[in-house]
Amino acid sequence: MPTEAPEAPQAPEDSPRRTLASGRGRMADPIFKWTVAASGTIVLVILALMVIRTTTEAWPVFAKEGFFGFLFGQDWTAGGSRTEITGTYGAWPFIYGTLVTATIAIIIALPLAIMVAVYLTHMAPRRIAKPLSYTVELLAAVPSVIFGLWGLHWFLPNVMRPFFELVESTLGWFFLFEGPVRGVGYFPAGIVLAIMILPIMTAIIREVIAVQPLEQQMAGYALGSTRWEVITKVVLPSSFSGIVAATMLGLGRALGETIAVLMLIGGSQSWGASLFGTGSSMASHIAATFGESSPETRTGLMAIGVALFLVTMIINVLARVVVWRLGQFTGDAAV
């Protein structure tokens, strides 16, 4: 039976139509926005304060030695004055020590980390892969002083020293491996650094490799690739930027690592080309000297701090450039 079209309900006259305004203040979003923005800004502020403070404190040393004179000066004789700069401040032995130990660490750790990551993602039986990954990451949580102690008291005399002596007796004619083998020095510090940065690098590279699309690997296999070819020609090239990022994190830790290096590098203020020689890194020298330093020496140490900061920054910028330039050739989608 046909019915009348229902009448639109009439609003009572005394209640006007509600507007689209919510009627209550919506504060959550603005508050959230400003909190997050403030946190972001704090990072920049802290960074700026640190740079400004250390640079001004270090200024008298830079003024006396000149910027490049400080960076490449060979001699470090700290003075004991309270008011003026009386010593000679050349930071090159420490810069050299930092660069050499970090380079040794990366040269050893990077291929190892890639191989461990490939093993964990592509080769290891599933039952082993999981616990092994956790173990590798656990290694990252070991405090560096323990690495230093273990390196100095067990690893160095029992493993590294015999190995160094073997290298020295066969390759001693090559300037990098010239004797005498003293025990502590650049090489042992670099090797222990390599062990220290291995876990973080492995963890990152493993993540990057694990997310590489399976379809591309299947395409590789379907073209008759061996597993070796799929991994080296398909998986690793697409993981390039991740591998560089992992290297940068590892390098960052190796450059700044203090206590383990301090225990293993030998602590001398000279430098030499042989990897068996002793020396200091920037961070280890600051830590070794800071406790009993005069105000003048402290100025010099601040200058080393500025130099360390600069070196780290330059390396990071270079890494960005490398990723950006090479990423275009390796076809890394993340670039």
Add this chain to the structure above:
Amino acid sequence: MSISNTASARATDSGRGVAPDTIRYNREVPGLGDPVFDVSGLSIYYGSNKAVRDVDLKVGPRQITAMIGPSGCGKSTVLRTLNRMNDLIPGARIEGKVEYHGEDLYAQHVDPIEVRRRIGMVFQKPNPFPKSIYDNVAYGPRINGVRANMDDLVEETLTKAALWDEVKDKLKESAFALSGGQQQRLCIARTIAVNPEVILMDEPCSALDPIATLKIEDLMYELAAEYTIVIVTHNMQQAARVSDRTAFFTAGVDEEGERYGSLVEFDETATIFSKPADQRTEDYISGRFG
């Protein structure tokens, strides 16, 4: 191009039934001859699950064999046994025999790498490498140590894959810059660059639009003059349009409640689509099922 026109006309067919007179690119069905693949009593297991049971199938040379059927019928699984891609899935194994030119593909001495170099595969989703168009095509020849002039080889291959004119000015650009259909033709080019005898295609058009699909079908038809093609498709019109022979698979449930796939019927495509021998085939192609 006349083939294109025919194909476009066919593409407008709608509905699930396919009239027998519209199913072919006017071509005689080639004989099975000396079959390229002779599959007999093939069962495929994943772990303890017998996923595909008792398949007997022959694939003839230089023709297109289609495998159709509802999801879960095992058609892709069977396809993957033909170039031993199933080996890459942990727990997968087969029973029965897969002969390639009379040689047992699963014999002890057979190297799966060598098998895949001769029997190429194109996948469901276009999966170019994150490299340039040129490097995608050159990948296979390079790993095979081909010493020929790579530029010529790339041009020749891309021409064969009907892609050269579209990409000749941007060979160094990333393959990801191409459209989906172009990427899939690039994947076909990548496959034929190593000059395989057989191309296996696993639903190669399921991620593509109708126009791109037709281009791939034209390409398949042209490639069939030179290559043996086995295509898995869930699109019956596609099977009807391009294939010479069709294998219809179905999914069943055994007494223990386990799902499995099996081959129902294998015949010339025209026969399958006009007078199938099995009621299940008829139900499927006429749309009464699945």
